[in-house]
Amino acid sequence: MASRVFGFGLAALLLIVVNIYTDWLDPVRAKLGVIATPFYWFTDLPERFGGWSQDALRSRESLQQENAALNAELLILKRKLQQMASLTAENLRLRQLMNSAEMVQDRVLVAELIGISPDPLAHKVVINKGAEQGVYPGQPLLDAFGLMGQVVAVSPYSSEVLLITDSTHALPVQVNRNGVRAVAEGVGDLYQLKLRHVSGTVDIRAGDLLVSSGLGQRFPVGYPVAEVESVEHDPGRPFVTVNARPKAQLNRSRHVLLVFSRQTDTGVRSGG
Amino acid sequence: MDSVRSQNRWLVAVLFLGGLVLAVFPLPYELRWLRPEFTAMLVIYWITVMPQQFGAGLAWCVGILQDVVEGVVLGEHALALVLVAYVCQLSYQRIRSYAVWQQSAWVFVLVGIHQLFSNWVHSLLGYSAPPLLFLSPAFMSALLWPVAILLLERLRLRYRVT
Numbered sequence: 001m002a003s004r005v006f007g008f009g010l011a012a013l014l015l016i017v018v019n020i021y022t023d024w025l026d027p028v029r030a031k032l033g034v035i036a037t038p039f040y041w042f043t044d045l046p047e048r049f050g051g052w053s054q055d056a057l058r059s060r061e062s063l064q065q066e067n068a069a070l071n072a073e074l075l076i077l078k079r080k081l082q083q084m085a086s087l088t089a090e091n092l093r094l095r096q097l098m099n100s101a102e103m104v105q106d107r108v109l110v111a112e113l114i115g116i117s118p119d120p121l122a123h124k125v126v127i128n129k130g131a132e133q134g135v136y137p138g139q140p141l142l143d144a145f146g147l148m149g150q151v152v153a154v155s156p157y158s159s160e161v162l163l164i165t166d167s168t169h170a171l172p173v174q175v176n177r178n179g180v181r182a183v184a185e186g187v188g189d190l191y192q193l194k195l196r197h198v199s200g201t202v203d204i205r206a207g208d209l210l211v212s213s214g215l216g217q218r219f220p221v222g223y224p225v226a227e228v229e230s231v232e233h234d235p236g237r238p239f240v241t242v243n244a245r246p247k248a249q250l251n252r253s254r255h256v257l258l259v260f261s262r263q264t265d266t267g268v269r270s271g272g
Numbered sequence: 273m274d275s276v277r278s279q280n281r282w283l284v285a286v287l288f289l290g291g292l293v294l295a296v297f298p299l300p301y302e303l304r305w306l307r308p309e310f311t312a313m314l315v316i317y318w319i320t321v322m323p324q325q326f327g328a329g330l331a332w333c334v335g336i337l338q339d340v341v342e343g344v345v346l347g348e349h350a351l352a353l354v355l356v357a358y359v360c361q362l363s364y365q366r367i368r369s370y371a372v373w374q375q376s377a378w379v380f381v382l383v384g385i386h387q388l389f390s391n392w393v394h395s396l397l398g399y400s401a402p403p404l405l406f407l408s409p410a411f412m413s414a415l416l417w418p419v420a421i422l423l424l425e426r427l428r429l430r431y432r433v434t
Binding site (some may be wrong): 001002004005008009010011012013014016019020025027028029030032033035036039040042043044106116117118119120121122124126153160167188190251 | 292293295296297298299301304305308327328329331332335336337340341342343344345346347348350354355357358361393394396397398399400401415
């Protein structure tokens with residue numbers, strides 16, 4: 001009995017070591033991901049049923065109200081879009097004048113969140129689009145409010161996304177107001193990001209919007225990431241502590257967007 | 273080893289599948305530490321009642337499946353469950369003769385070992401759990417144990433699993 005236990009234990013240990021320190025098992029894991037999909041699909045059923053019953057049992061008045069509200073919102077957004085067209089054209093002309101690369105419109109794919117990683121330490125979610133829909137590792141994920149994270153594992157019909165608040169995740173950002181660059185790190189708290197190595201003289205204050213800077217070549221430029229909550233100057237420390245709150249509703253968003261950006265298709269796989 | 277004819281073993285498989293579903297069932301962010309380790313509890317139960325039939329092999333397979341489903345490092349739960357299975361095989365006679373609350377305490381220790389090892393694998397990846405908080409699944413498992421054993425015993429006797 002003891003020898004069998006020893007054998008199985010050693011096999012498990014070997015798997016762990018190979019899995020952590022090499023990437024030999026990554027293709028195997030991608031294949032095995034097919035097994036995981038039905039479980040997440042199954043645990044998502046109550047949520048789906050809830051959504052369906054909410055749709056089916058809606059009263060006529062509430063639908064009309066919602067329709068009116070959506071129409072009003074559409075009108076406001078359309079007005080913004082009118083300006084947007086001329087601004088885009090102007091931006092393009094200016095970029096041509098400066099001989100810089102043209103901005104590419106990002107293609108997006110709407111996905112739905114079907115699961116959350118059960119691991120309390122890791123901030124990962126599972127979405128219902130996979131390799132069959134063209135999802136690739138490193139692909140950025142957004143919701144309606146900002147950047148959520150990046151795809152880390154793809155199986156045929158679902159993929160795993162690492163959120164920006166995970167304690168192993170960091171992404172390059174810049175302050176929208178003045179273009180100051182920084183690196184936003186997750187600390188393992190769903191409502192907090194920390195900026196790394198910000199010196200005391202940098203112009204950054206509470207309320208500043210942080211957008212992705214695209215310097216890591218992984219995330220597209222200009223999507224909102226977080227809002228600075230507090231800047232603490234401590235004379236005893238070499239750097240300022242900057243806390244920011246993610247813009248994306250990492251805890252609530254169910255409908256998310258996968259971005260196919262031209263930048264990451266070129267095969268750059270470094271940075272993050 | 274298989275002198276007894278196996279009967280209704282499918283129930284074991286079904287219960288493990290159910291345990292895996294519960295293991296990935298989405299919990300609110302605030303309650304994320306309060307999920308009992310269902311698969312570990314099932315491994316403890318089946319090894320205690322049928323130590324000749326089930327052992328480290330079952331624990332390893334279930335562990336690998338759980339790793340795949342949860343999307344964590346392959347081998348993390350396998351390692352932890354094999355160790356739990358080993359301790360169970362050594363002590364099943366004692367566990368059987370215990371009162372339910374004593375069993376609960378023993379489950380706390382066993383799932384605690386499970387948590388200790390899976391937490392060690394996590395630390396290799398760079399995650400650090402708040403001290404003692406990572407034992408809360410063990411505590412929840414121990415709390416759930418009296419209810420679980422009632423249910424499992426009923427099912428096992430009803431379907432005469434051997």
